[in-house]
Amino acid sequence: MANDSKNTRKIPIVCPGHTRPLAELQFCYIAPEQRTFLVSACHDRLPMLRDGTSGDWIGTFVGHKGAVWSCRMDPSGSLAATASGDFSVHVWDAITGKDLFQLPHKHIVKTCDFSPNSKYLATGGHEGILRIYDLTQPEQAPITIPQDPSKKITITKCNWLSEDLLIVGCGDGKIRFWQPLAQGGPATVPVHTMSTEGTSEIRDMEVSRTTAGQDVLTVAAGERVYFFDLQTRTCLKSYKMPIHFREEGGASLHPSGNKFVAGGSDLWVRVFDYQTGEELELNKGHHGPIRCIRYSPTGESYATGSEDGTIRLWKTD
Template sequence: MAADIPKVVPLTCHGHSRPVTHLSFSSTVEDEQYYFISSCKGVRSQIPEITAFTNKPQIITQCFVMALRETGLVHSLATKVPYGKPDSRQMPPSQQQQQPISQRECLHTLQHAHIVRSVAFPIQANPQVLATGGAEKKLRIFDLTRGGSSSTPPTPSASSATTENGVSSYEIGAGVHNGTIKSIVWNQDYNVVTTAAEDRKVRWWDLRSRHPIVELGVDGPIGSCELNNLATRPNDSGILTVAAGKSVYLYDGVQPGRLLKKVDFDYDVASAAVNSESGRLVTGSANDTWARVYDLNTNEELEVQKGHHGPIWSVSFSPDGKLYGTGSEDGTIKLWKACREPYGLWR
């Protein structure tokens, strides 16, 4: 029961000046260190922001805010970044604090004709390829190697590619999406990508054939679509969590389209995340400011977290499952303790 976890004050992360649309945690890097990154909405007179945080040496230390200057607004993002090399472009954010944003080199500029709503890197390899989608209604795969030297096959085929600024891109499933692509998830199988769109369809794509493997409809507008990143159990395939209408759909993280469970609520669900190890489901609503915690097995409501001043558009668990973050319309991120033992600044 969540009641076994003593109530503590959440940690509030400031820094964004507009509503937070998405937040995502990295995997554990080293020495139990991880990062999370967030993005916010932009307006015509304001460039959207991305803010990164790290949990070391304290739970949260704001590291940098990076302005996006590509065509269109990025409403979603991925955290797979190339750490480990001495090049400053590939250092963890904590080592980049002293370097002015203006001096950081832009590695790639990927042009889009309209708003970019989601980006995704593959899970298995270094980020040599990138998937994007948005108001163009196009799922596009970009080859970031430029020379094609990636150890992982960067694209489904070398034919029908377009090249701009040295970066090749491929469209997957031209004309299939009938609405803005709101979310992209790269599956554990490198050749499978999942999209969730405003046409209320979740699609699993085979990058080799460029056709959907499975296409499933949901009962309402899609709010979020996330693959939980907990892999503490050897045989854990992961759970793809889709918040749509007044329901949360839980799909197998490996087998495309296999529905594990559907949970119905009496409110519109804007975001959802699961911790399969602790058996917890957290939701955010489009109609209020609360984060609700449920038992994943019994659907019992265990806790209601209050503190935001706007709807919660994004929910995500840390890689160790000991906290979860919520991003809100109020422009803040709150981190909520999800473990019994002392942790981070809650010691």
């Protein structure tokens, strides 16, 4: 039962447009323009681009034939990539919406991410194979790296940490660090592996740098949210949530590093104290379970995407 003393009764900005459950949200801050964008992946096959502050619709990327599971903009804001259940990844001109090229796969693709220099795109999914595409030569075959040569392990999330280091979240509850561009050919073993409790699938994974300069990996899996120090590669905090992330949901750390937001198996959006795990806020607005959640780069707001097909922008205090 909801605790009314923590229910702040905030009224979010509602962003309609999607017609099916949301799958992923990503903010992208473009420094030269001093503007924040928000891109969304959805099961309706139509990823969208919005103004990250107002939530106003900017454009829709049309071309997929299956549910879109992942959407990312490159650091320059000129490219977008989307991974889909139609066994493909599309790379788009983020300014015009033009479909630049398609990267075929052999199974559902669950995740994609641009390298910091925008030269490479990493993808992964139900094949259990990490693919690295050189976007300056998209016609060339990608670098392929199985997560485990002996068995298929689904890749659920991938995030570049640097130009030569990639973090991969998997269906076996493990987080693998790869150097896919190392000299001497494709990597065959990860340079490091971190584990969550049990074998619950990594549902969400976010790389962020706090205002104190600490690089943190936020992970949602099973019934817990984890925070890993990316320099020491150790677990800083782990909290059991009043929700689970077995089918949907995620978590995001505020840029200050003082609090985090999480949503999953119920309709509530919860804000927690990072140091203690205490629940600070309990906000309701969605009419379906929370599927994805992210703080804006400034921390002034956060976005939630739900099974109800809407995105909501919530102001922080």
